[in-house]
Structure formats: structure tokens, C-alpha cells
Amino acid sequence: MSTETALRNAGLRATAGRVAVLEALTSMPHSDADHVFRVVASAVPTTSIQSVHNILADLTAAGLTRRIEPAGSAALFERRVGDNHHHVVCSQCGAVDDVDCVVGHAPCLAPATTAGFTVQTAEVTFWGTCPECAASAA
Ligand SMILES: [Zn+2]
Ligand SMILES: [Zn+2]
Numbered sequence: 001m002s003t004e005t006a007l008r009n010a011g012l013r014a015t016a017g018r019v020a021v022l023e024a025l026t027s028m029p030h031s032d033a034d035h036v037f038r039v040v041a042s043a044v045p046t047t048s049i050q051s052v053h054n055i056l057a058d059l060t061a062a063g064l065t066r067r068i069e070p071a072g073s074a075a076l077f078e079r080r081v082g083d084n085h086h087h088v089v090c091s092q093c094g095a096v097d098d099v100d101c102v103v104g105h106a107p108c109l110a111p112a113t114t115a116g117f118t119v120q121t122a123e124v125t126f127w128g129t130c131p132e133c134a135a136s137a138a
Contacts, residue, residue, distance in 0.1 A: 003023055012058065012064075017040065017047050017051055017055050018059065021056065023043075024040055025078060026079055029078040029080065030076045031077060032076055033077075034049070036056065056075075056077050063082070064079065064081065066081045068123075070089045070096065073096075083101070083106075085099060085100055085101060086100075086124040087124075087125050088127075089126070089128075090127075092133040093133050102122075102124065106122070108122055
């Protein structure tokens with residue numbers, strides 16, 4: 001599916017800015033708004049950091065992007081949505097990667113008690129040391 005079609009299927013107009021933001025996130029998942037803005041600005045020179053923030057909010061509300069916010073990090077955005085995947089974050093450099101559902105399917109973790117809540121997803125952040133940081137420490 002093209003980026004334009006994905007936008008229209010989600011009920012959004014396929015503006016140049018939205019297309020550029022989605023395509024930036026295709027090549028660099030888990031990017032923050034500043035990083036996305038630097039890439040998009042080269043394709044759409046009229047864009048602004050504020051419009052990138054607005055686009056990311058619209059795309060996330062429409063379910064086309066997912067927003068994660070590891071502790072101590074700016075909000076990060078990715079196109080991989082709806083699969084309850086988790087993240088591993090480097091506690092030294094902040095590198096982020098995907099971790100598939102821990103066991104089977106969402107929510108993939110069984111809480112001891114849900115206090116009467118119906119649970120749909122579990123959001124897990126694993127913290128550790130990325131291969132680059134491990135290599136430079138060795
Ligand atoms: Zn690292
Ligand atoms: Zn992810």
C-alpha cells in the first residue's frame with residue numbers, strides 16, 4: 001500500500017508533509033519529532049517543527065503511527081502499530097529496538113490482579129546495554 005493510500009484509508013488528506021513524515025518514519029523508526037523534522041525539512045522546505053509535531057499527533061490519533069515515551073526520552077514515533085510489540089532501550093545511549101510480544105499474543109503478560117479492568121495491551125520497556133555501547137566498553 002502506498003503512503004498516500006494509507007493516509008486516505010485512515011481518513012486523512014495525503015498532504016506532502018504527512019507523506020514525508022510517514023516515509024521518514026519508515027526508514028528510521030523510533031525517531032523523535034526533532035529528528036523527523038530534520039529529515040522532512042530537506043524534502044518539504046516549507047515545513048516547521050510545529051507542523052511536524054501537529055502531523056505526528058494527527059497520525060498517532062488516526063492509528064498510523066505509535067508514540068512511545070521511554071523514561072528520560074523525548075516522545076518517539078514509529079509506523080509499526082497494533083501488534084502489542086515492546087521495546088528494548090539502551091540505558092547508556094538511548095538506542096531503541098523492537099521486541100516482539102513476550103508470549104504469544106496481546107496482552108502477552110498476565111497481571112496478578114487487574115482490579116476489575118479489562119486488559120487489552122501490555123507495554124513493556126526492557127532496559128539494557130546496546131551492542132555498540134557494550135563494544136565500546138570492552
Ligand atoms: Zn547504547
Ligand atoms: Zn517499535
